[in-house]
Amino acid sequence: MKSIEEIFNNLDGELKGHGPVAMKNLVEKEGKNVVGTYCVFTPYEVISAADAVPVTLCSTSNDTIDEAEKDLPRNLCPLIKSSYGFAITDKCPYFHFADIIVGETTCDGKKKMYEYLDEVTPVHVMQLPQSSQREADFNFWKNEVVLLKERLEEKFKTEITEERLEKEIKIKNEERNTLKEFYELAKLNPSPIYGTEIFKVINRSNYTFDKEIANQRTMKITEEVLAKYNQGEKRISKDAPRILVTGCPMGAATLKVIEAIENNGGSVVCLENCTGLKPNEETVDQDKNPIDAIAEKYLNTPCSCMSPNDNRVELINRLVEEYQVDGVVDMILQACHTYNVETKRIKDELKESNTPYINIETDYSQSDKGQLGTRLTAFLEML
Amino acid sequence: MYYIGIDIGSVGCKGVLFKNQIVDKKVLPTGWNPQKSGEQTLNYLLEANNLKAKDIKGVVATGYGRVSQRFADKTVTEITCHGKGGYYLNREIRTIIDIGGQDSKVISLNDAGDVIDFVMNDKCAAGTGKFLEMTINSLEEQIDNLDNLVKDDKKAKISSMCAVFAESEIISLLADGVSKSEIAGGIIDSIIDRINILLSKITFQEKVLFTGGLAQSEVIKNELSKKLQTEVFSYSNSQFAGAIGAALISKDML
Numbered sequence: 297m298k299s300i301e302e303i304f305n306n307l308d309g310e311l312k313g314h315g316p317v318a319m320k321n322l323v324e325k326e327g328k329n330v331v332g333t334y335c336v337f338t339p340y341e342v343i344s345a346a347d348a349v350p351v352t353l354c355s356t357s358n359d360t361i362d363e364a365e366k367d368l369p370r371n372l373c374p375l376i377k378s379s380y381g382f383a384i385t386d387k388c389p390y391f392h393f394a395d396i397i398v399g400e401t402t403c404d405g406k407k408k409m410y411e412y413l414d415e416v417t418p419v420h421v422m423q424l425p426q427s428s429q430r431e432a433d434f435n436f437w438k439n440e441v442v443l444l445k446e447r448l449e450e451k452f453k454t455e456i457t458e459e460r461l462e463k464e465i466k467i468k469n470e471e472r473n474t475l476k477e478f479y480e481l482a483k484l485n486p487s488p489i490y491g492t493e494i495f496k497v498i499n500r501s502n503y504t505f506d507k508e509i510a511n512q513r514t515m516k517i518t519e520e521v522l523a524k525y526n527q528g529e530k531r532i533s534k535d536a537p538r539i540l541v542t543g544c545p546m547g548a549a550t551l552k553v554i555e556a557i558e559n560n561g562g563s564v565v566c567l568e569n570c571t572g573l574k575p576n577e578e579t580v581d582q583d584k585n586p587i588d589a590i591a592e593k594y595l596n597t598p599c600s601c602m603s604p605n606d607n608r609v610e611l612i613n614r615l616v617e618e619y620q621v622d623g624v625v626d627m628i629l630q631a632c633h634t635y636n637v638e639t640k641r642i643k644d645e646l647k648e649s650n651t652p653y654i655n656i657e658t659d660y661s662q663s664d665k666g667q668l669g670t671r672l673t674a675f676l677e678m679l
Numbered sequence: 680m681y682y683i684g685i686d687i688g689s690v691g692c693k694g695v696l697f698k699n700q701i702v703d704k705k706v707l708p709t710g711w712n713p714q715k716s717g718e719q720t721l722n723y724l725l726e727a728n729n730l731k732a733k734d735i736k737g738v739v740a741t742g743y744g745r746v747s748q749r750f751a752d753k754t755v756t757e758i759t760c761h762g763k764g765g766y767y768l769n770r771e772i773r774t775i776i777d778i779g780g781q782d783s784k785v786i787s788l789n790d791a792g793d794v795i796d797f798v799m800n801d802k803c804a805a806g807t808g809k810f811l812e813m814t815i816n817s818l819e820e821q822i823d824n825l826d827n828l829v830k831d832d833k834k835a836k837i838s839s840m841c842a843v844f845a846e847s848e849i850i851s852l853l854a855d856g857v858s859k860s861e862i863a864g865g866i867i868d869s870i871i872d873r874i875n876i877l878l879s880k881i882t883f884q885e886k887v888l889f890t891g892g893l894a895q896s897e898v899i900k901n902e903l904s905k906k907l908q909t910e911v912f913s914y915s916n917s918q919f920a921g922a923i924g925a926a927l928i929s930k931d932m933l
């Protein structure tokens with residue numbers, strides 16, 4: 297039988313329904329439309345109910361930043377520069393196939409970037425309220441969801457019925473629940489899985505367009521890993537400090553943060569951010585009117601663009617308990633003001649529960665790996 | 680039972696030989712090869728004390744060059760080592776300010792001497808020995824002479840935190856006839872301002888220990904005391920705080 301290590305290594309060769317090739321087939325063989333997205337506020341189900349394929353566009357590599365800086369200021373968040381760079385250099389295969397992009401007015405840098413992006417590929421911008429607390433916010437956002445629905449209906453000459461929405465909600469909820477079952481393996485102590493593996497499995501599922509295949513695969517991994525773990529395969533020491541990583545979205549270029557923690561004796565048990573569990577913790581309510589339910593779930597996203605952002609504090613506090621977290625690492629991308637400002641609040645809140653906290657600022661280059669290593673190791677030594 | 684701690688900084692490689700107390704210590708320039716200077720420091724300590732490798736129970740390496748040390752039983756970051764070493768020098772220390780060649784850091788300790796928080800500046804020269812070196816050089820002076828250079832309380836205002844811009848600012852101050860003493864005072868002020876920013880991010884507690892290469896300067900220490908309105912401690916061994924901590928950790932390991 298395979299070791300846990302092999303289970304995850306095998307994932308690399310598993311291309312079924314996954315990646316750029318699958319996307320190419322969907323477009324060329326099945327004539328599917330493709331909608332590019334950047335942020336977890338984008339209501340996935342509205343897009344898939346238009347029989348289009350939603351796909352998160354590349355934004356996590358340093359390679360396209362130089363190109364982006366010809367149009368954008370240098371001191372802008374690398375995620376924004378990278379995504380724009382991919383678009384103008386046509387280096388992202390998904391962008392290449394995208395018929396339209398859906399973006400939200402989240403942070404200032406992003407919403408201004410969309411103005412330029414629109415010249416490359418049409419962008420539908422959803423106006424996001426800056427708070428999720430008041431009824432007016434909900435109504436405003438619900439209307440935006442309806443506007444998106446209408447735009448897609450018109451663009452793709454289709455009708456997004458309630459039935460179609462309900463069906464898609466069910467499918468996407470299943471993916472969320474399946475992923476949740478997987479990443480919650482890390483609640484076990486010691487954790488059976490590394491943070492890099494949590495990232496990998498979630499990422500795999502996101503880029504597997506046939507959710508049936510994605511869910512089967514994730515479920516199988518969960519089962520196999522758990523079985524091996526129960527047979528006694530413990531890869532991580534019981535003494536390894538258990539770390540929760542929060543902050544800006546992560547990707548290929550910032551995996552260095554998880555690696556620096558895990559190469560120096562820590563165990564990343566929880567990725568709170570948008571590329572981790574944030575979009576999967578809350579499902580869409582299947583008992584409500586689908587548009588209402590969708591608007592509600594997405595508006596609740598605990599993102600620092602919201603003011604106030606109590607949801608994030610509540611989420612982190614809950615996760616610290618549930619995952620028996622020993623320390624919190626808050627990863628801030630350079631020039632991300634909203635997350636950077638919020639570091640103080642998170643630090644202060646965690647002090648209440650005596651949970652050690654560190655925030656680190658980084659970008660997509662690999663030049664700060666040594667410094668990151670020292671900071672994070674010192675943090676681990678402190679625990 | 681002997682233990683050795685080696686702290687390989689960007690400028691100096693510090694070594695401490697420890698038994699029940701500090702037996703010997705040595706600092707050598709790190710040079711371009713941190714691995715070699717680490718080994719040299721270790722060998723010096725052995726030879727000078729007539730010891731063989733087998734007499735040493737443990738070696739812990741720390742500092743930015745720690746990873747390249749093959750002889751080390753373990754590597755520990757300079758934060759943890761400085762904390763331990765600082766507490767060893769004086770048990771009442773709760774805050775450590777370390778200004779080294781390439782970076783500066785502040786460390787907060789609890790009553791047991793454990794690190795509870797720290798902030799590091801290792802991204803730019805501002806507030807580090809590098810800043811001092813570059814700016815003092817543009818006065819055509821040496822860092823070692825800093826204490827003689829500052830003659831009174833008069834300080835020029837140097838507004839650039841960036842070492843490169845500060846250099847050109849200093850050149851125009853010189854051209855305007857401002858004295859070297861005044862400019863040096865301004866340079867020190869600028870470094871202390873940076874350190875204050877780091878300090879504002881941790882919970883400041885007395886007493887304060889000043890370590891790192893710059894701790895050898897009386898003027899900087901006195902200015903820091905004035906700014907923080909508390910006596911800032913510094914010992915002849917301050918420079919070795921990291922190495923002392925490393926030696927203590929290697930002792931605790933067994």
Ligand code: SF4
Pocket residue numbers: 334335336337402403544545570597599600601
């Ligand atoms: S952090 Fe906020 S803006 Fe960024 S992807 Fe997540 S929800 Fe969107």
Ligand code: SF4
Pocket residue numbers: 373374375376402403404405406544545601629631632633634635
């Ligand atoms: S990381 Fe921050 S600055 Fe960058 S896109 Fe997300 S919210 Fe905006």
